[in-house]
Amino acid sequence: IKQIASGRFGVWTGYLADPNLEELEIKIAQGAKPGEGGQLPGQKVTVEIAAARGGTPGVELVSPPPHHDTYSIEDLAQLIHDCKAARVRVIVKLVSSEGIGTIAVGVAKAGADIINIAGNTGGTGAAQVTSLKNTGRAAEIGLAEVHQALCRTGLRQKVTLRCSGAHQTGSDVVKSALLGGDSFEFGTTALMMLKCVMAKNCNVKCPAGLTTNAEAFEGDPRALAQYLINVAHEVRDILAALGLKSLREARGRTDLLQLLAHQNQVGQMDMHRMLAVLPERPIAEPVYLEANFTVDDALLEEIRPALLDPASTGIEVDYTPRLSNRNKTTGGQLAIDVERILQYEMTAETAEASPIINIDDRGRRTLKPEALTLRLSGPAGQSFGAFCNAGMVLHLRGTANDGVGKGQSGGIIAVVSPGGGTRENALIGNFGLFGATGGQLFVEGKAGDRFCVRNSGATAVIEGVGDFGCEYMTNGAVLNLGSFGYGFCNGMSGGVAYQYDPEGKLDDFYSRDSVSLTPLSAEDALSGEYRLAARTMLERHVAHTNSELGRRILENWEAEVAHFRYATPLALEDYQNYQHIVAARSRKDLVDELAFAMVSHQLTKLKRAIKDHEPMLGGAVPNPQAADFDPQQMYELVNTSAVLAIAQNVARDRLAKTMGKDAVVAALSMDVAVQKLILTEDFTVLSKLSAFAKTALASYSDEELAVLISDKRMRDYKTALDLRNVRLRDGFGTFAWIAHQDRLNAERMGTLPSLDELFAKASSAEVVKLAS
Template sequence: NFYHYQSLVMEPWDGPAAIVFTDGRYLGASLDRNGLRPLRYKVYADGTVIGASEAGLIAPWGSPLVKAGRLGPGRMIALDLNNGTFLDDADCKQVLAERRDYGSFLGEAVRDLHTLAKSKARVPTPVADSVAHQIAFGADLEERDLILSPMANTAMEALGSMGDDTPLAALSRRPRLLYSYFKQLFAQVTNPPIDPIRESLVMSLTNYIGGQIGIYETLQDKRTFLQVDTPVLLPHEFEEIPAHFTDKLVQLDATFPVNAGPASLEPALRAIAEVAVKAVRDQGARVVVISDRSANANRAAMPMLLAVGAVHQALVRAGLRLRCGIVAETGEARDVHQLACLIGYGATAVYPWLAYEILRDLHAGGKLDPKVDLAKACENYRKAAGKGLLKIMSKMGISTLLSYQGAQVFEALGVGDKVVDDCFSGTPSPIGGVGYEDIAGETLRRHARAWPTAGGAELSNEGWYLVNKKGDGEVHGWSPKVVAGMGKFLKSGGDAAGWADWKTASEEHAPVTIKDLLRIRFAKEAIALDQVESAKEIRQRFTTAGMSLGAISPEAHECLAVAMNRIGGKSNSGEGGEDPRRFRPLENGDNANSAIKQVASGRFGVTAEYLASAKEIEIKIAQGAKPGEGGQLPGHKVSPLIATLRYSVPGVTLISPPPHHDIYSIEDLAQLIFDLKCVNPRAKICVKLVSCSGVGTVAAGVAKAYADVILISGHEGGTGASPLSSVKNAGSAWEIGIAEAHQVLMMNDLRSRVTLRTDGGMKTGRDIVIAAILGAEEFNFGTAALIAAGCAMFRVCHLNTCPVGVATQRDDLRAKFRGKPENVIHFFNAVAEDVRVILAKLGKRSIDEIVGRTELLEFVPDAENPKTAKLRLDGLLFNPDPMGDASRIHTRERNNSPGHELCLDDVILQDARHVLVHKTQPFKATYKVRNVHRNVGTRLAGEIAYIHGNRGLPPGILDLTFEGSSGQSFGTFCVQGMTLRLIGEANDYVGKGMNSGEIIIRPSADTTFAWHENIIMGNTCLYGATGGSLFAAGRAGERFSVRNSGATAVVEGVGDHGCEYMTAGTVVVLGPVGRNFAAGMSGGLAFVWDPERKLDDLFNSEMVSLEAIKEAEESAALKSLVAHHAEVTGSPHAAALVKRWEKAVGEFRRVTPLPSAGVTPQVFRYQPASIA
């Protein structure tokens, strides 16, 4: 009740944050609601309490240690300095919750809208002039078929593939809805996105209609509020709102007269904003309904986004916004992005009346699933919209709709300053753009089609998602003509005439991206071509995008790798791992090893050997097609081979977590970069970002975190599977991102430390030269390289039906693959030669000479599209160093931290070098550690893997003991042959990415507290582990064993989200678990000692079930594992359980993936490894 009441006062705030506070009497600490920061504390017998983000920050205290604990998500501790008492979370919250009678107030003040409206009709009534309204509000046949039908049939968003190759809204010659000018922002590096699938328990779409309670108001307030569980209202729910608020509701007409022309929109907007302010201020209105239902032949609907934004901002400026709710009744918002825009700019709830009318029309025409009646179709649509909203919120790291409403987490691409200031105050709009009359003009163009002066109105296919085969839809950069032209060029053997034809087809079309509005300023006198750097040198700047083995076929994946290795470029493995046989040369002498190995949030196939085989390791923070979301591989593409390489289960869909669970801040990214530089000191580390406003600041942070390469991807993407709303509406243009990153790095004297790379629809030499002038030194190709390898752009990658064998795992279709490395090489040769020709015309001898030289470009608006003349590209072409004093390119070979070489593993490697070489004489040693010793064992593991692969060394041959408080990433990427014992405590990321070996952690022998009741290691341990064993005599923090793909672990308690998204391995928990245990667990087994039967309320039942241990064989195996744990750690708790095993085994719960998750039942077996 306390939290429920507070949600009416103020929205929740998301982290990451660990906060220390005091008011003079209380000194306390609190953690964010999702547990995204670590906070460890120790309580000593003399009353001393030490809390910090890491264990071991202060040397051992003189007094005996009483408790070693951690703060969990949303938890708090405090010290009452007046009476010297320690207050735990329950103590703190109880004091607050008992101050007022919140329950009685809520019982009278809050009404559930769904319950109130339950008795009303649940289907929409027909709309007059339905087709005209659909045209006027921007609906078309494609939206009906591709977007709304899947939502109504399946309650899921529609998927698509191959990215977005249509013009930005500001560049389109066709009238676009205002929503398409706005791009969703997303978290990258500075805070994490949230996983709305596996961690849905922290997400909420609940909102309240009727305003908010003031911070200083009392509980005597007699107002009532309507609670909505989702902001997308069904017809009968919307009808209930006026009945509840009666005279406290004002309705605004969001239309304007057609005959008054475009100039009438702005005054009409101002008028409804004034009415809203007056109604709330003078009449006490608590609900403002903004409606476009009265649109007709004579009155055009205002863009609802403008109307909501104008009213919201007017109320904010008048200091009245918290007194009322805003409900949008609109025909214009139908897909999840449009709904998100309205809520993000102030709407409390949305009634999408035309969406329901279209569903009624589809149902009546027999175009929906016959098993789905109209009421169910509307409910499914709402569910799909709700899931989409959760996804959009979560990609910014926002968990609740209350926090998202009015947060304005968008950027505008092509909206003018006046409109932004009036309606979307504070929204970044980096290139300026359209004003009120331009927006009204596009609205009136649609209106004229809807109510033509002669003849009837007909729905068209605008071709915004897929190419309109009739040729009268939106422009596509990868049109059939362009794709076919590539085929002709390659069939010609890569001759110059074929390239010229393809280049013409690729470049001579209506503008699609910002680069199409830029003209290269050639020199008055060209230089001879033989003075320009060679194609061979230029090709070394080319890379192919991270396309996973799984998204594309093994044949296509290998074709790209062989081609890039032949020309000295670099191919990228993508996030699906790679077959180890490719790490060595092929029989014909070719090299099929991807030079760039990607590390993504799912950590599929990431082992020490995989990383050791790389020339460059790319950390994929985000991807252009769906930034803020994880990679997605449909279950029908997870073949046995793909499942083996990803350490997962065949046939089970794989959706990577949106966040890297070891990157919740820039400091965490620095730690992961250090992890990777330790495991493979030969490789450069690249961080992949997606273009958006502020990406330059992020890039500066990444450079300071010691990345060597920064890739700025454009929003175009080129994905194998992604929600269409993400493909179209998230991320910004690469031109904006690379220019901003380059400029910010130069202004902060960081440009010389990193290589800048970019991608986004690269095709020809012109694209490369423009990218270089804006700041890029290297150039990434995705779609173009794939087409050169045989892709025919059927855009069915997500369906596993690629007819040319490029993007499928079906054996029959893979057999149709005809791609050749030679064709890929022909393409890159032609691009390189094209670059040389342009450089010669510029009078420049190399790409280095043009990097950042923005005076070589000029802005040329599209003569056939007046709104492009409103764009402002001066920021894009800004020169931060007009004197030319600063470096415009990277000049350092490596961007390493000054203390990079201060690594304990260097000492260990020197001591044990003979073991790595000869693999015979066992080596034992003991070392002291402190928390400044990060990555203990990581460099050792990388060196073993580099020499011997994942086979490693004989088991137990390296037996290393460490004493003290270890720093972050203890035992990361551990391999066979390594036994690491830690006597003391560890911080976060223990055993991350381990493939084999054994890690043992226990407190020191003189510890007097109960080991199993105290914390011994931090968060996100065993993240992405693919094998090996971990035994810890104490408790772990949050997200223990997240993405475990094969490791065995015994631990004596875990925090929230334990075993999240586990696909293989065994985890035994001899103590309490936190909330959401086993969420998304599709493989492996977990055993939890649960004598009080609390697990029923704590596990996530979506993919697993709880069972008793019934098989004698399994009981014996579990006993053996627990006994081994007791033996190697000395755990008294484990020993006690073994001693009374016949009774204790009945207190265990077996956590088993459901058969529906694609897993066959298995019996647990265990054979302990011998310990030297």
């Protein structure tokens, strides 16, 4: 089971093409924070999290409260259809709240296979404490209401009802079944069986090693298996006592339940309607809303043989039937199928022999740029080009409804005007490129509202947008040649947006809390690089759409560039620019962050070597007299020795206290103890190593410390970009920003010392002392 939430973080074509995927869950809300979005504070956005979510390490990530492509039941039906492009069952997760029965009936009619009812228990790293304690409603109330509503409308047989709500015992499961449940989730108790101690610091240093600090994990999956077996036995015993043969027979038998009646019970609510018994109304030959991918099925039939042919030099398809607005998610199922063929069906020999397939350093196969070209025409329906993948080109002469390029992770989508109408007419609908992680979109016309909302890597050229363009954008680039609406760049924390503004109206429309504006014609180096990026994007736009407006601006580029401005996210400036860092942080904060980074860097390398059973530096000892001597290797050797020496000292002290003077036992335990101290990042070891790091930083000024922090953060950013599932191929603005910050840091301090060099200079003396 995988999940699609309002932020669409981590959702890309490969995520949906997983052959093990059976169910895809649309999280409309969450029991821990119903009706709220998620805010993941910057300190929780590690390099790995930023890579997975397409963000920036250390910069806050925001999940919007609603799905910005779902404002009605009809919109939800479209989202369910999008999910079925992955050829899986679709779950819709709701929260027990007022009116949930009516909502669930709409969800069932919209095509959901499973409805999940969440209660007010559980929690998440992005939920506020006040929400955890004060929001939500018991899952049992919502479950009963949904079951009754589906029974009344004759839809109960259409969907499976899944419920969560702190199930702990067999009795809890049976009660949920009697209220109408079909399947039952276990969350908190399952974690407890794996030795979760509810320390509430999952993101920092989980003492059980479940979420972080995996080396400390000592849980046994057999304990969880035995617990679930015990629950099943208890369920069977209770059902036998009730005279029921199965949980299916128990479904909806609320006549077997009794409301609590006690003088000390809290509240005065009348809950008798919760136990109303309603018969299910089976429909003999039901007709349900089903997914329709006729166009994609026809295209796949033609494309699959050519894709598997090692002699194929390119695939071009002219789809002659005109599209209509009844053709939904055109290209979505095809993109996922192509990804599945490339990664899981195609043999290694075929992939290596094919001239249209690239294989990257991670072993992922992708189509070469423009290897698969599809030409279509007509008024495309919703979600045209959703999940478009690398190497695909979707060229549409016509209009398209909402959701163009939704979830795009590669390739090119070009939408060309069919002619007629005026420039004020929108060519594509709302929320184009919602949740996109890569690829390019070129539109010879205007888009609706929320264009590029939550874009985290796609490049787009558009000729007008509605309200809230580039909202919550975390990466990528947008060049808008036309009009704009209110809320431009609201919540934008990454990427770059270029706006053509000959009338100078942008100041009244953009979000001053999120971005700063700079003329593209400015004389500084960053603006010069952005000018080159914007012109390159414009040239590609003209090449793919033959845009008259684009050609006119290019022909008069030297004059027109004065009418462009670009938006830089304040979050990036505040977090990565050393001048902003030194203005906002105290010296103690600067030293603490750098010291932690230096120590973490040393431990990470040693932990990796221990896990992989590989000697540091391959077991070699650097020779300063050698012609190819690399000082970096010497620093690494000194630092490794320092970490080991400190860990051995700590282990020796602890073993002496617990084992007395038994030297033989202590010697046998020493290696194990040292490894555990390093793998679990023991606090005492960290504290001693941090002292070395702070000593190394004592001679630097505050501004120099800020430069070192900026350099460290930029290195983290580059690492996160490299670790992304969808690597940026066209991140012109992002690459220019990185080069600019590196240049500023180098100008301020010259050659920047590495973390290894800084740490080695402070720890070398201690290594000699401990060794002697």
